[in-house]
Amino acid sequence: MIGVGLSSFERYVAAGLLPQARQLGGSALWLVEELADCLRNLPTSSLLPPPTGS
Known part of the structure; x- marks a missing residue:
């Protein structure tokens, strides 16, 4: 994700x-909705993904 x-x-x-x-219990869980909301609020980027190996 x-x-x-x-x-x-x-x-x-x-x-933060x-x-x-x-x-x-002993597990750490993240709510998908909370992660999605957080990611939606990040600034957009003009960076390209790194090239894949050939």
Whole structure:
């Protein structure tokens, strides 16, 4: 959904750029709606994706 690695995801959550997880037992869960709302509010970018390996 987001296209970033786990360490980047955790860093964005810690920095408050992404929502905090919900807890269910010993699991951390994120609500899709909260992630989508957060992502919709990010600024748009003119950066192109990195080239794929050939």
